Amino acid sequence: MILEIKNLTKKYNKQKTGLSNFSMTMEKGVLGLLGPNGAGKSTLMKIISTISKPTHGTIFLNGEDIVKNPDTIRKILGYLPQDFGVYPNLNAYEFLEYIAAMKGVGGSGLRKRIDMLLDGVNLTAAAKQPIGSYSGGMKQRIGIAQTLLNDPKILIFDEPTVGLDPEERVRFRQLISEMASDAIIILSSHIVSDIESIADEVAIMKTGTLIGKAIPSEIIKRIENKVFETVISNADLPAFKAKHLVIDTSRQGDKTQLRYISGFQEIEAGARNVPAGLEDAYLFLTQN
Ligand SMILES: Nc1ncnc2c1ncn2[C@@H]1O[C@H](COP(=O)(O)OP(=O)(O)OP(=O)(O)O)[C@@H](O)[C@H]1O
Ligand SMILES: [Mg+2]
Incomplete structure (x- = not known):
């Protein structure tokens, strides 16, 4: 697996630029994105997830242009947006079944997979309650679970640890390290210590550009x-x-x-x- 991001620029309008000639290459493992508010982290993650199109530039996944052919990545993608909205009247089972249907994931193994994911994010006990009654951290965890429904090979998490208590942070870290051996995982955070403990490599962004990408000890x-x-x-x-x-x-x-x-x-x-x-x-x- 190789993800090559080449000269991405995203202009939202005349004044607002989200990314500016951004290039980066990564192979499997966990990449942590760090950068101040407005650095372009979410813009980059939306473009990789094919939710948004760049103004210029392109992205190749194993040599295939995913800006031109978004379906190539969608099948193997799990994405947690920064502002993850939920359906308040559905319970966790119903919600995950709904997302599975949208992703085209089904079959006899689905119920088992949902049970395993709910256990992975520690929501088994609350699985029959409507999501509208969940705390912020619980909503975030159901968001994490839905990214994993299709056994993704590319995972994009935009601020996944927001609202998680220390215990759940550790659980998230374990979940990620189990996946990391054969997937590309990109996650953003403002908490440097979170990134340091989860990521193999760190990319630091500022005003839509990459100012450094290396293993933490190299950056230090x-x-x-x-x-x-x-x-x-x-x-x-x-x-x-x-x-x-x-x-x-x-x-x-x-x-x-x-x-x-x-x-x-x-x-x-x-x-x-x-x-x-x-x-x-x-x-x-x-x-x-
Ligand atoms: N939909 C939009 N319309 C106009 N400008 C936008 C839009 N989305 C983002 N921007 C602008 O693009 C730039 C990058 O924003 P982005 O959300 O990618 O940053 P970020 O690094 O994710 O920030 P944060 O840490 O606050 O989540 C900012 O200047 C922002 O104002
Ligand atoms: Mg953001």
Whole structure:
């Protein structure tokens, strides 16, 4: 399996550009998309899922143009949109049967598959209740279950962990790692630690472009030896912020403890070098 995204541009209108000459190639495994609001993550995921067409550019799946021939990918695709709407009057069984029918999935194994998926997202006990009575996290989980109905080879999850509690996050991670060995999985999140624990590779987006794609440790290398912690007086904070990229602050009386990234050779008096993390690298790459 190889997914080649070539020079995608999406212009929504004269002012709004969702993607700008975006290119990326991936093979099987889990790719985490990170980027600030409006970076183009959902736009990219909608185009791969053939929900939306690019203004320019194309996507090849195993050499086949899926912008021209969307049916090639639809059969093997599972997609969780960011704003996943549900049918409030259906219960989980009825909903999954309905989605299965739309996807053309049927046969004698369907009921078993639905039971297995409901168990996978921990909704067996609530399966006969109408979805309208579900909590936000439960709705998100039924959304995750519907992506897996057709045994997909390409999975696109737009912010799948939103609303999930820590236990359900772990469960989601396990579900994904079970699928990951022979599928292409792309997921977006704002939570860097979620991406770090699930993804094999990370792609960082900003203003419709790709600013880096690599395994987390490679991305972190870009700011190696540049992350520091120190304590300064509150009065010095504005001048400090003008000079360095401040990542985190915590106030302690008339002093502020802070974590920052410095591009300068010279180290501030009293500062100590600390190990860099993916979150530091993400902020460095997207805020500069
Ligand atoms: N239907 C639309 N009409 C007009 N502009 C749009 C539309 N959808 C997205 N955009 C614009 O395209 C850009 C990228 O949006 P997109 O939703 O892809 O970003 P995102 O990375 O998913 O952001 P978020 O983290 O908030 O979900 C933004 O400037 C957005 O305003
Ligand atoms: Mg989005």
